[in-house]
Amino acid sequence: xxxxALKELLYKMADDQLILGHRNSEWTGFGPLLEEDIxxxxxxxxxxxxxxxxxxxLQELGxxxxxxxxxxxxxxxxxxxxxxxxxxxxxxxxLIRHFLYDTAEALRFExxxxxxxxxxxxxxxxIRGELRYxxxxxxxxxxxxxxxxxxxxxxxxxxxxYALPYALGxxxxxxxxxxxxxxxxxAGEQVLEDKWKxxxxxxxxxxxLQLPAWDTITPHLGGRVGKHTEHLQxxxxxxxxxxxxxxxxEW
Amino acid sequence: MYGGGNTFEGIKSDELTxxxxxxxxxxxxxxxxxxxxxxxxxxxKLYRKQLIRMIEQHAxxxxxxxxxxxxxxxxxxxxxxxxxLMAKVQDEVGHGQLLYSAAETLGKxxxxxxxxxxxxxxxxxxxxxxxxxxxxxxxxxSWLVDAGAIVNQLANAKGSxxxxxxxxxxxxxxxxxxxxxxxxxxxxxxxxxxxQRDMFxxxxxxxxxxxxxxxxxxxxxxxxxxxxxxxxxxxxxNDDMRNQFLDMYVPKIWELGFTxxxxxxxxxxxxxxxxxxxxxxxxFKRVINGxxxxxSERLEVRRIAEERGRWVREALRTAKTEYVTPxx
Numbered sequence: 001x002x003x004x005a006l007k008e009l010l011y012k013m014a015d016d017q018l019i020l021g022h023r024n025s026e027w028t029g030f031g032p033l034l035e036e037d038i039x040x041x042x043x044x045x046x047x048x049x050x051x052x053x054x055x056x057x058l059q060e061l062g063x064x065x066x067x068x069x070x071x072x073x074x075x076x077x078x079x080x081x082x083x084x085x086x087x088x089x090x091x092x093x094x095l096i097r098h099f100l101y102d103t104a105e106a107l108r109f110e111x112x113x114x115x116x117x118x119x120x121x122x123x124x125x126x127i128r129g130e131l132r133y134x135x136x137x138x139x140x141x142x143x144x145x146x147x148x149x150x151x152x153x154x155x156x157x158x159x160x161x162y163a164l165p166y167a168l169g170x171x172x173x174x175x176x177x178x179x180x181x182x183x184x185x186x187a188g189e190q191v192l193e194d195k196w197k198x199x200x201x202x203x204x205x206x207x208x209l210q211l212p213a214w215d216t217i218t219p220h221l222g223g224r225v226g227k228h229t230e231h232l233q234x235x236x237x238x239x240x241x242x243x244x245x246x247x248x249x250e251w
Numbered sequence: 252m253y254g255g256g257n258t259f260e261g262i263k264s265d266e267l268t269x270x271x272x273x274x275x276x277x278x279x280x281x282x283x284x285x286x287x288x289x290x291x292x293x294x295x296k297l298y299r300k301q302l303i304r305m306i307e308q309h310a311x312x313x314x315x316x317x318x319x320x321x322x323x324x325x326x327x328x329x330x331x332x333x334x335x336l337m338a339k340v341q342d343e344v345g346h347g348q349l350l351y352s353a354a355e356t357l358g359k360x361x362x363x364x365x366x367x368x369x370x371x372x373x374x375x376x377x378x379x380x381x382x383x384x385x386x387x388x389x390x391x392x393s394w395l396v397d398a399g400a401i402v403n404q405l406a407n408a409k410g411s412x413x414x415x416x417x418x419x420x421x422x423x424x425x426x427x428x429x430x431x432x433x434x435x436x437x438x439x440x441x442x443x444x445x446x447q448r449d450m451f452x453x454x455x456x457x458x459x460x461x462x463x464x465x466x467x468x469x470x471x472x473x474x475x476x477x478x479x480x481x482x483x484x485x486x487x488x489n490d491d492m493r494n495q496f497l498d499m500y501v502p503k504i505w506e507l508g509f510t511x512x513x514x515x516x517x518x519x520x521x522x523x524x525x526x527x528x529x530x531x532x533x534x535f536k537r538v539i540n541g542x543x544x545x546x547s548e549r550l551e552v553r554r555i556a557e558e559r560g561r562w563v564r565e566a567l568r569t570a571k572t573e574y575v576t577p578x579x
Contacts, residue, residue, distance in 0.1 A: 022325060025337050029321040030552070032560025033567075034314070034348045041341035045334060052330050067329045091563055148566035155562065235325075242328040242386045249444045251328035251386075251436075 146207030394433025
């Protein structure tokens with residue numbers, strides 16, 4: 001099995017989950033209603049937990065331990081998509097991002113249940129079940145707020161248009177795309193992107209939101225090769241603030 | 252967390268006039284027999300008022316209390332701490348939700364309670380008006396503030412109002428995990444490097460006075476609450492609660508090799524109670540009346556969150572929805 005290709009896949013998935021989990025956790029104490037504080041915290045816990053599970057597989061493939069990998073790399077060494085690192089902004093953006101991202105993640109893990117790499121297939125079967133609740137949550141809220149008041153529809157529409165180029169960046173192709181496909185590790189970003197578009201269209205059709213034509217959107221790429229926005233490094237600095245006080249200490 | 256140290260207003264002599272003496276006697280007899288009062292049961296106006304006040308303060312303490320610890324979620328050192336702290340603070344917000352529902356059974360809506368929090372009419376636990384400068388401050392809260400809250404909540408869970416007691420039973424079960432988590436964090440600081448030990452000692456020095464304040468003013472100066480004790484709204488005196496906390500946790504703090512910043516703190520072998528330097532009650536009053544290090548910041552955060560979330564709540568209200576008071 002092509003380990004390099006496999007590691008690249010695992011890193012980008014783990015980094016996505018960690019960074020968005022971190023962002024979701026920033027809603028704790030600030031949600032538009034208590035129930036949403038709690039929901040975003042649950043999703044944050046799931047996502048950070050998923051990243052830990054993926055980093056643990058990476059460790060078994062010879063990488064460093066999860067704490068070192070997650071808490072000591074700098075922004076250029078992260079492979080998360082740009083979508084996940086953007087600041088939370090207002091609830092409309094956080095909700096749209098959650099919808100666009102989790103729709104893709106649910107499909108990605110669904111596809112990976114068929115992976116020829118057994119540890120990933122097993123993990124994906126478990127994660128798939130949890131992500132079902134994330135997409136259910138996103139879809140419920142998108143349908144409600146996307147059809148409610150003029151303000152809620154306008155806000156969501158604006159955030160949707162802002163987020164879509166970043167969302168397409170999630171499917172930035174890996175240099176190992178062909179190897180992943182031919183070895184049956186992962187069916188590839190193109191297949192995922194197509195499935196994702198159909199799903200997004202299906203949910204948005206049940207709202208008053210307008211989806212721009214796909215060919216008018218230019219994807220924001222770079223995250224998968226370590227080229228990030230100015231928002232990632234401050235997030236990582238904050239995440240490692242306590243650990244850096246004494247990296248040799250146990251906390 | 253985070254209940255406890257509730258402040259009670261003095262009761263005016265005319266607040267019980269106008270109650271039906273037969274119903275009042277029956278009500279008091281039920282409480283005396285250990286029965287729970289349920290939302291649809293008859294109750295004196297004063298009982299309702301004081302309970303709303305107490306449960307509401309407790310709920311506010313949960314959501315405001317989520318802020319000083321919540322700010323460390325994004326900085327928690329390592330996966331284990333990060334995941335545990337997220338879950339812990341989420342629990343606290345969940346307790347707030349549960350308690351607002353318990354208070355709503357008495358007829359005040361969550362919106363009205365949150366409005367009163369923001370406009371300063373209703374209080375929350377004073378201890379959250381102090382800042383968490385370091386990770387060790389956050390560990391202090393998780394361990395010892397939660398411990399103090401458990402002392403209060405276990406007592407209150409034996410009170411007379413059914414919905415509040417049931418909420419507290421659930422809350423206490425979760426709190427016991429918080430306490431273990433907090434203690435675990437502090438053990439790591441205590442047995443770690445010199446820098447880590449210093450961090451916790453400094454946190455302890457900062458938090459000890461607010462921790463002593465946590466249980467409320469000394470019985471010698473606090474308002475008379477006999478009727479609330481009789482009705483099992485208030486379940487123990489402030490000094491009893493404080494003493495129980497000292498009994499349980501001072502030995503554990505000493506065991507870890509830390510110094511408590513009160514030279515007079517010792518167990519009095521004759522009385523079986525703890526002697527300590529009376530904390531500065533003037534400061535307590537000052538802080539609870541709004542002039543603490545973080546009062547304005549805490550309320551401002553809450554106000555902004557409410558303001559920014561208004562459009563979401565409005566979008567949830569459709570013509571078909573109407574407000575329903577929970578039953579229990």
